[in-house]
Structure formats: C-alpha cells, structure tokens
Amino acid sequence: MVSTTTLTSLAMLKVNVDQGKDYLDYLVPFVLQILIDQAMDPVTDTGVRDHLRTQFGLEIPERAIQIVLKRIARRRLLKRDTGVYRVAGKLPNPGITARKSEAERHIHAVLFGLIEFSKATVLPLATDDEAAAVVCEFLAEFDILCLRAYLRGTTIPTIGRGHRSHIVLVSEYVMHLQRTDPERFESFQVMVQGHMLANALLCPDLHSAPKTYRGVTFYLDTPLLVQRLGLEGEPKRAATESLIDLLKKLGGKVAAFSHSREELERVLRGAADHVDAHDGRGAIVMEARRVGATRSDLLVTAGQIDVRLTESGIELEETPRYIDALQIDEKVFEKALDDEVSYFNPRARIDDVNSVRSIYVLRKRTAPTTIEKCKAVLVTSNAAFSRAAYEYGKRHEETREVSSVITDFSLANMAWLKAPMGAPSLPTIEVMAFSYAALQPPKELLDKYLTEIDKLAKNGKLSERDHQLLRSSTVAHEELMHLTLGDEAGFTEETVTETLHRVSEEIKKEESQRLTAEEEAHRATQRQLAEEREKTERVQKMLYWKCRRRAKRCAWIMSGAVGALLLLGTAAGIGIRSDNAVVGWLLTSGSGLLIVLSSGNLAFGTTVKKLHEAASNRCLTRCIKREAEATGLELSGSD
Secondary structure, three states, X not given: OHHHHHHHHHHHHHHHHHHOOOHHHHHHHHHXXXXXXXXXXXXXXXXXXXXXXXXXXXXXXXHHHHHHHHHHHHOOOEEEEOOEEEEOOOOOOOOHHHHHHHHHHHHHHHHHHXXXXXXXXXXXXXXXXXXXXXHHHHHHOOOOOOEOOOOOOOOOOOOOOOXXXXXXXXXXXXHHHHHHOHHHHHHHHHHHHHHHHHHHOOOHHHHHOOOOOOOOEEEEOHHHHHHHOOOOOHHHHHHHHHHHHHHHHOOOEEEEEHHHHHXXXXXXXXXXXXXXXOOOOOHHHHHHHHHOOOXXXXXXXXXXXXXXXXXXXXXXXXXXXXXXXXXXXXXXXXXXXXXXXOOOOHHHHHHHHHHHHHHHHHHOOOOOOOHHHOOEEEEEOOHHXXXXXXXXXXXXXXXXXXXXXXXXXXXXXXHHHHOHHHOOOHHHHHHHHHHHHHOOOOHHHHHHHHHHHHHHHHOOOOOHHHHHHHHHOHHHHHHHHHHHOOOHHHOOHHHHHHHHHHHHHHHHHHHHOOOOHHHHHHHHHHHHHHHHHHHHHHHHHHHHHHHHHHHHHHHHHHHHHHHHHHHHHHHHHOOOOOOOHHHHHHHHHHHHHHHHHHHHHHHHOOOHHHHHHHHHHHHHHXXXXXXXXXXXXXXXXXX
C-alpha cells in the first residue's frame, strides 16, 4: 500500500541529516534505484516522478527531479542526447536495500505499537495498512503553506482523508510514547524528520537560497506571544522558544508590533477575569487551571509583558503609521479573513488586518521571491489566517511570491533545513507541541459537553460538586478527548457518566497511591536517557555552529587567495611583468587561474561566488567529520 511505502521512504530520507550536505542529494539514491530497476531509456523527469510515486510513495515536483538528473549527469552517469538523458554506463549501487531494512524496522515498531494502543480507544486499528494511513494523515498536517513556489503542501501522495479523530489518535499515541517508550518514540521521530526533509524537495530552489535570514524581521502575532510566555502549556512554549532561538542564530530578527503587545495585554486581563468564572474557557484559562495559576498570577504577567518579551528575545516595535499609497484594501481582506477564520472577538480581526497592512508598509512595494529577501513577514500559528493572507496577496507584487503571513511550522521547517544539525531537537519539539494542541477539546465538542452537563445538573442527575468538577477539571477534558477522540458525533450522555467515573478514579488514585519503586526507577531511567540525549544534542549543536564559523573563515581565506591571484592574472594580462621570480610565478599562476575560471564560466557557468559557496560547504562537511571523530560523536549515515 502507498502509505506504508511512503513511511519507509521518509525514514530512509533521514539517513544523512547529520552530514551538513545539500538536501537534494538525499534524493539521488532513490533516482538511481529507479534507473536501475526500471531500465529507463530515455530518462525523463516525468517518468522518474511517476516511479517515485509508485515505487517509493513520494510526490516530488518535476523541477526537483530535473536538478537531481543534472547532478547525476555531472557525475557522468547520464549523458544528454538530443534533449533527453540516457544512461551512460553501469550505474553504481545506491545502497537502498540496506537503508530500507533499517527504515522498515522503525516503521514496523511504530505501526505495531499504534495498533496495540488503538485497541483501548474508540478507533481500533486492525492492520499495518490502516495504521500507516492514519500516520500519513498525521504527518500531512506538517505541511508548508503560503509560498507560491511550493507546488504542494506535502510530499505525501493524496490519500483518502478520514476524520479528525485520526489526528487525535496519533497525537495521543505520540504523547504516550514520549512518556513510556523512548526507543519507539525515537523511531517515530525518524519519520517526522524524514518528512521535514522531504518538504524541502517541494521547492528545489531552496537549495540555492542564502544560508541565513540576515536582514529579515519576523513579527510574531499575538497567539505566538502567548505561547512563548508559556501561557498555553510547556510544549507550545518550548516550540516557540526553539524557533526564535534558531531564527536569531541564522541572523534573523524577531519582533512584535506594538498593537500586538496591546492585544496580548487585553487577552491576559480578559483571561484573568474568567479563570475563576463558571463559564470560563479558552486555552489560557484551561492551562492556568491545570497548573494552579490564579487571577493574580495572570494580572502580574500582564503587568510584566515588556520585560517578559525582552527576556524572551522578542523586540517591541511601533506599528507602522498608515501610508495611503502602501495600504491594503482592508474591506477586501476582511472578507478573505471571514471566509477562512471564525472570530469570536471582532477586535482580533482588526488587529490581524493591522498586522498584515503593516507588513505591506515595511516591504515598501518590493516584490521578494524568497523569505530570505522579504524584509518582513508575520508569523502565526493560525493556518487559516495564513491561507487568507496568501489568497489576498496573490494580486499584489509585495506578496505575490512570498505571503505577508507564514505559519510557524512552515518557517520552522525551512529554518531547520538550513542547519538541521544546529537544531537537532526542533522536529521533536514541534511534534510535541502539535500533539498537545490536538488533544485540546475543539469548541464544538466542548460546547456540546458543557450543555449536556448543565442539563444533567438541572435535572438532578449530577451533584453540584460533580458538575463543577466536570466543568473545570482539566483531567475531565483529557478524558473527554480520550473517550471521543475529538469526534462530536461520538458524544453521548454516557460519555459524561464515563468521564465522571474516570475523573473520580483518577482523583482517588492521586489521593491514595504513591509511586511504586518500579515506577520511580523507570522515571529515573527516563531522566537519565533525557539527560544523555540533551548532552549529545548540546555537543552536536556546539560542534555544528563552531564548524560553520570555521568553514566561513576557511572559505573567505580561500576566496581571498583566489581573488588575489585573479588580480595578479589581470595585471599580467595587461602586460605587467616582474624580474622577481616569486612575483613572476604568481603573475603566471594568476593568469592561468583566470583562464581556467573564464573557461569554466563559459562551459559550466562557474563563478567565484559558486566556488566560494562550494568551498564553504566542503569545509563544513570536513570539519564536522573531523570534530565528530575527535569527540567520539556518532553521526548517522557517516561514510
């Protein structure tokens, strides 16, 4: 089945993530295997694309395949004849068989565990194919939005989408693995990282984009500010913090508009007013109840916003003033927002419009083709908001290629691709944040649940204590999601009864039981594993950024030497000579180098800039390997 094949292929893509290589090279073994298995003649990008779909379950754009075929041709394995490629001899074994065996081990462990886990839910899975299809649906949620250059949101082929309950099931499974089975959790992360790598193949031009975000300011919208302050749970806080840290290491600037800061304060004060209220709801309120935060705690946070944001690495900037010539049609954009986003607070729509029109002002009628050149972009956790901005922006030069709004995951994915070894834990953090959010009851289900318990209380079927417990307890909401998997249609009066029973049992358990010695030993083992993993990741990150700086210095030294020789070659070309033997040799060498580069430019488009970039990449790879050997750090897929 395509879904099982897809998961295996995603796991295989993970093999060389730690090598600092160009991610397009990850696709080369797959293409070579197709050329060997299918004996294609001639070799066409459409043919390779179709076989990638059927043989490996990956949907890759033709543009990416064209670049890969050119790279294989440069290795003299293909030759171009009358406009098409033909195999130019015996093709090397790409090693897919060995990779596939290792990948299938990860996949089997994950799918077997999911099938067993699902048996205790309302959505039991019977076969590997069913489990694989559900995991593919989950991974497809991690797509890249709002860049016109992307032809699809994900490399996973179109599959029959089931119910949202599939996403909730896998999210529960992920959280379960993280708590109880570190080894199987790591196997799941292999697929996630493979999918994030595969996302890069949707836009092959990313490989030539600058390696930094220098000159770009990323403005966080209010929900992301809430998450960074930890007001919607630790997983979301960790994900936002990791993204900010990576963006700044890559030279970007992270900021917030003054109107977003004002909106943040209003949101916090509103949550403080409802945290103890009978009808209080919302992510901030529920998280406050879960951790025992009080109204006063939220009000203190509201009074410390400026300090807290600064400590979080977020700069506050004044919202740009209105400039008539640079404004958007706010009524048209509001209509686009209404089509995509359901606003409970009309003021939130006004703030979103203000954020988008501010990005247009900051771009000042430029037409950037990449994120790296866009000057300013708004980052949101709301995919519907980003889609509305993208659709509106199609008719405007400032955002035709790069939307004014991008999702935090899309940005995290692209930033991680620039330095995967420099942020090894980011994919895991993103998955945990997504899973945590997916396990929060959706508004429709929560409304139905609250209406039902109010009715039961009014009819005398619930005591006042039980009614309050079901309404306010975060454990009750967790059990509600477990019993229904977020499916409103699966909610009945019996669901309330079972939820109350489970919450009561949980409370009794907390009051009457202590952790057993075995549980404590297990937790100690988990802590030790987590500490070792954190230590390894810390060393890996330090090694990567150290090697990156060293590679840049090495490349500039080499480029400087080449530049000096080219200047001497130019001097020799205009007739300058020297009696000094050393200077004469340098003039001759420079002249020869100038001829070689000129010929290379004519034949292959070689430039000093390309040589500089190639030298930097080569130095980075060699430095990483050398440092890894010196420190004893194991890198997956090392030669």
